[in-house]
Amino acid sequence: MSKRNWLPVRGAQGEHSRQAHADLPEGAYEREMSKEGFFGPAAFLYHRRPPTGWESFEGPLRPRAFDLNGLNQASASPWDAPVVLSNAHVQIRFWALAASMPALARNADGDQLLFVHSGRGDLFCDFGRIAYEAGDYLYLPRGTMWRLRCDGPARVLMIQATGSHFTLPDKGLMGPHAIFDPAMLDTPVMDAEFRAHQAEDGRVAVEIKKRDQVSVATYPYNPLDAVGWHGELAPARLNVRHIRPVMSARYHVPPSVHTTFLSDRFVVCTFAPRPFESDPGAINIPFFHNNDDYDEVLFYHAGDFFSRDNIEAGMMTFHPSGFTHGPHPKALKNMLVQTKPATDEYAVMIDARDPLDVGQGASSVENTAYVDSWKAS
Numbered sequence: 323m324s325k326r327n328w329l330p331v332r333g334a335q336g337e338h339s340r341q342a343h344a345d346l347p348e349g350a351y352e353r354e355m356s357k358e359g360f361f362g363p364a365a366f367l368y369h370r371r372p373p374t375g376w377e378s379f380e381g382p383l384r385p386r387a388f389d390l391n392g393l394n395q396a397s398a399s400p401w402d403a404p405v406v407l408s409n410a411h412v413q414i415r416f417w418a419l420a421a422s423m424p425a426l427a428r429n430a431d432g433d434q435l436l437f438v439h440s441g442r443g444d445l446f447c448d449f450g451r452i453a454y455e456a457g458d459y460l461y462l463p464r465g466t467m468w469r470l471r472c473d474g475p476a477r478v479l480m481i482q483a484t485g486s487h488f489t490l491p492d493k494g495l496m497g498p499h500a501i502f503d504p505a506m507l508d509t510p511v512m513d514a515e516f517r518a519h520q521a522e523d524g525r526v527a528v529e530i531k532k533r534d535q536v537s538v539a540t541y542p543y544n545p546l547d548a549v550g551w552h553g554e555l556a557p558a559r560l561n562v563r564h565i566r567p568v569m570s571a572r573y574h575v576p577p578s579v580h581t582t583f584l585s586d587r588f589v590v591c592t593f594a595p596r597p598f599e600s601d602p603g604a605i606n607i608p609f610f611h612n613n614d615d616y617d618e619v620l621f622y623h624a625g626d627f628f629s630r631d632n633i634e635a636g637m638m639t640f641h642p643s644g645f646t647h648g649p650h651p652k653a654l655k656n657m658l659v660q661t662k663p664a665t666d667e668y669a670v671m672i673d674a675r676d677p678l679d680v681g682q683g684a685s686s687v688e689n690t691a692y693v694d695s696w697k698a699s
C-alpha cells in the first residue's frame with residue numbers, strides 16, 4: 323500500500339452502490355478510476371452506457387492488438403527475436419525457434435523470463451538441465467549462460483527486466499503459500515544428460531547481449547562445465563497449471579491478485595482457470611477501468627478468452643493508459659449471470675508503470691480493426 327498522503331476527499335453523488343463491484347444501480351456499468359493500479363485511492367462511476375462505446379477513435383493513442391502467430395520467421399538466437407513492446411524498464415520479444423540453439427545466450431541487460439507458448443525440450447545452463455514445455459515460465463537470473471535444446475519448433479514470449487530483477491509479490495493476508503507454493507519453483511539438475519551435454523566436443527559461442535548489442539565470446543569447449551554449485555540464486559521453472567488463483571464467490575477481485583512476478587517498474591500476472599463469482603450482486607466479468615498509471619499488455623496463451631471477442635491463442639492486446647477499457651460486448655451480456663461455471667483461459671499480463679513503445683515486430687502484425695471491436699454486433 324502506498325505511503326503517500328493522498329488528498330483526503332471522500333464523496334458520493336447520485337445513484338451508486340456502497341461497495342465496489344457489487345450491487346450496481348439497475349442497468350448501470352461501473353468504471354473504476356484509480357491511482358497506482360488498484361492500490362491507491364479510487365472512484366467508482368456508474369454509467370448509463372459501456373464506457374468503451376466510442377464511435378470513432380483518432381490519433382496515436384488507441385487499443386491495439388497484435389497477432390504474434392504471424393511472427394513465424396524462426397531465429398536461432400533469442401537476440402534476433404523481434405521486439406514487440408519495450409520501454410527503459412521492460413523489453414518484450416516474441417521468439418520462434420525452428421530447432422535447438424546452436425550457441426549459448428547470456429543476457430547482461432537484466433533478468434530474463436521466458437514464457438513457453440509452445441514446444442518442449444531442455445534448457446541447459448550454468449546450473450544444470452531442466453525440461454521445458456508449453457505453459458512454463460523459465461526464470462533466468464541476469465548473467466546466466468543458457469541454451470534451449472528443442473524437441474521441435476518452439477514459440478517463446480520473452481520478458482526482460484532491464485537493469486533489474488524479478489521477485490515474487492508479497493502475498494499479504496493470504497500467506498506466502500497462496501496462488502503457488504514456492505515449493506513449485508523447480509531448479510535445474512546436474513544429471514547424466516547435463517554431463518553428456520558438457521562432454522560434447524567442439525567450439526561453443528556465447529552470444530552476450532549488453533545495451534541491446536550482441537557480442538560473441540567463443541570457447542574451444544562448452545563453458546557450461548560447472549561440476550557443482552550452491553547458493554540461493556538459480557534459474558527456476560513454474561508452469562501455469564500449478565497456479566491456483568485466488569477468487570471470491572462474492573467479490574470480483576482485481577487483476578493485481580494474479581501477480582506472479584514483480585519487477586521495479588512492471589508486473590507479470592497470470593490468468594488461470596477459475597470459477598465465476600456466484601453471489602447474485604457481484605459482477606463476474608472484469609469491471610471497466612482506466613488504470614491511468616499503467617500500460618497494460620495481455621498475451622493469450624490457451625483456452626477460451628472469456629472477456630474478449632475474436633481473440634485467439636498467440637494474440638496480444640495492448641491497452642496504453644489514457645482511455646477506459648473493459649469487456650467486449652459478448653462478455654458484457656454475462657455481466658451478472660454466466661453461462662459457464664468457470665473461466666477456461668491462460669493468459670500472461672504485463673502491466674508497465676511507464677509508457678511502452680510498439681516495436682517493429684508488433685506493428686508488422688497489428689490488427690488495426692481492434693479499436694472498433696467494442697461496437698455491438
Ligand SMILES: [Fe+2]
Binds near residue numbers: 611613618647
Ligand atoms: Fe485492465
